[in-house]
Amino acid sequence: MTTASENGIVYDVAVIGAGPAGAQAAVSAAHQARHVLVLDAGPISHLKGRAFWSKSVQIEDAPVFEGVIGSHFMRALREWMATRPVREVTIGGRTRRTGIEYRPGYVLELQALDVEPTLFAMETSVEPLRGERPSKRTRFRARTVVVASGFDDVWPDIEVNEQAERLYQRYQTVFRFAGNRRGWHVCIRCDGHLHIDEHLAILALGDDAFGAARGAQDFTNKITILTNGRPHGLRAEDLATVQAQGIEIVETQIAAHIGQRTDLLGFRFADGTERYFDGFLVDEGLIPNTRYLDGWDVQTDEEGLLIVNDDRQVLTAAGEPVPGLFAAGDIVSGERNLIATAFALGQDAGLSATDSLREW
Numbered sequence: 001m002t003t004a005s006e007n008g009i010v011y012d013v014a015v016i017g018a019g020p021a022g023a024q025a026a027v028s029a030a031h032q033a034r035h036v037l038v039l040d041a042g043p044i045s046h047l048k049g050r051a052f053w054s055k056s057v058q059i060e061d062a063p064v065f066e067g068v069i070g071s072h073f074m075r076a077l078r079e080w081m082a083t084r085p086v087r088e089v090t091i092g093g094r095t096r097r098t099g100i101e102y103r104p105g106y107v108l109e110l111q112a113l114d115v116e117p118t119l120f121a122m123e124t125s126v127e128p129l130r131g132e133r134p135s136k137r138t139r140f141r142a143r144t145v146v147v148a149s150g151f152d153d154v155w156p157d158i159e160v161n162e163q164a165e166r167l168y169q170r171y172q173t174v175f176r177f178a179g180n181r182r183g184w185h186v187c188i189r190c191d192g193h194l195h196i197d198e199h200l201a202i203l204a205l206g207d208d209a210f211g212a213a214r215g216a217q218d219f220t221n222k223i224t225i226l227t228n229g230r231p232h233g234l235r236a237e238d239l240a241t242v243q244a245q246g247i248e249i250v251e252t253q254i255a256a257h258i259g260q261r262t263d264l265l266g267f268r269f270a271d272g273t274e275r276y277f278d279g280f281l282v283d284e285g286l287i288p289n290t291r292y293l294d295g296w297d298v299q300t301d302e303e304g305l306l307i308v309n310d311d312r313q314v315l316t317a318a319g320e321p322v323p324g325l326f327a328a329g330d331i332v333s334g335e336r337n338l339i340a341t342a343f344a345l346g347q348d349a350g351l352s353a354t355d356s357l358r359e360w
């Protein structure tokens with residue numbers, strides 16, 4: 001690991017993450033004549049962003065280009081940001097920079113250097129990480145920060161290689177089927193429409209399983225809850241509802257996927273039986289991408305998502321806004337985890353960050 005060098009610039013707004021929330025925050029702030037830095041871990045780490053993982057399934061419910069799939073969508077967002085390059089403007093005799101500087105960069109640590117006016121530093125790995133270790137590091141500074149780094153879905157614990165260091169290798173078999181039309185889905189609102197009146201398998205426990213089944217009923221009444229060898233964990237009243245709806249619960253451990261190329265067809269269970277389904281939804285929780293906030297006094301919900309106020313400003317545990325720190329997209333607690341929501345939150349956070357920089 002090398003010591004971080006400083007690039008010398010103090011940006012008006014730094015955005016961490018370049019999914020729909022981060023891209024929109026950056027464009028909205030640049031649109032208000034601010035100098036914006038976007039740090040995006042996607043190109044140099046396994047943290048590609050959730051939009052990327054929709055893979056072969058076309059996004060149909062968001063204001064994006066018709067038929068676009070996840071990885072193309074992420075590229076289109078970068079192209080959109082590139083339409084606002086950095087340039088100098090003179091306002092009332094004062095020259096300043098405006099526009100977006102996009103950098104592949106995995107933010108390792110966020111530090112507050114000053115409060116009045118606010119000043120932040122971001123320790124960032126700007127080259128591909130070796131395993132978990134950063135290589136070349138740069139330190140960026142900004143007056144305000146928008147956190148838009150989203151979260152990672154927890155993938156099912158089936159045929160997982162515990163020894164593998166990298167996420168792809170560990171979940172190689174799961175990833176073969178993840179995000180395909182006939183594969184692992186993580187969002188019933190996004191992909192339920194692909195399985196109208198088809199047999200849907202839901203891998204989840206307790207409240208998550210009940211919530212997923214409730215969502216799935218909009219599309220089908222052929223639902224099986226799989227627990228992969230664990231007790232189902234449903235509350236008594238939810239279990240009664242599930243049973244009344246004819247939803248089957250299978251608590252046998254899953255030994256292996258049964259697939260054909262990138263299509264997932266079913267599972268072989270530990271007792272040797274095989275079951276086949278048309279669609280597969282997993283809800284095993286999430287991992288927030290906020291390690292760079294370790295040690296910060298910020299308020300989170302039980303899943304680790306950030307609590308914000310109406311201006312999208314991050315709150316302390318005591319409920320006070322953290323000066324200069326805003327958040328948008330999936331990382332925000334209590335919002336729908338969807339692309340259009342991420343755009344809306346990104347716009348709010350980008351404009352609020354901009355407003356906070358006004359001098360009179």
Ligand SMILES: Cc1cc2nc3c(=O)[nH]c(=O)nc-3n(C[C@H](O)[C@H](O)[C@H](O)COP(=O)(O)OP(=O)(O)OC[C@H]3O[C@@H](n4cnc5c(N)ncnc54)[C@H](O)[C@@H]3O)c2cc1C
Nearest residue numbers: 017018019021041042049050107150190329330337338339
């Ligand atoms: C399989 C799948 C299918 C989906 N289908 C749909 C759909 O059809 N319609 C819909 O509306 N929604 C869909 N979604 C949900 C949608 O993708 C998310 O709600 C949306 O992408 C959230 O946007 P975001 O900008 O908050 O986060 P993300 O899109 O997750 O982007 C996060 C960004 O942060 C970066 N990042 C993470 N950590 C760091 C760090 N430490 N430093 C720097 N950068 C970092 C990542 O590289 C990425 O650029 C789907 C999600 C999945 C997984």
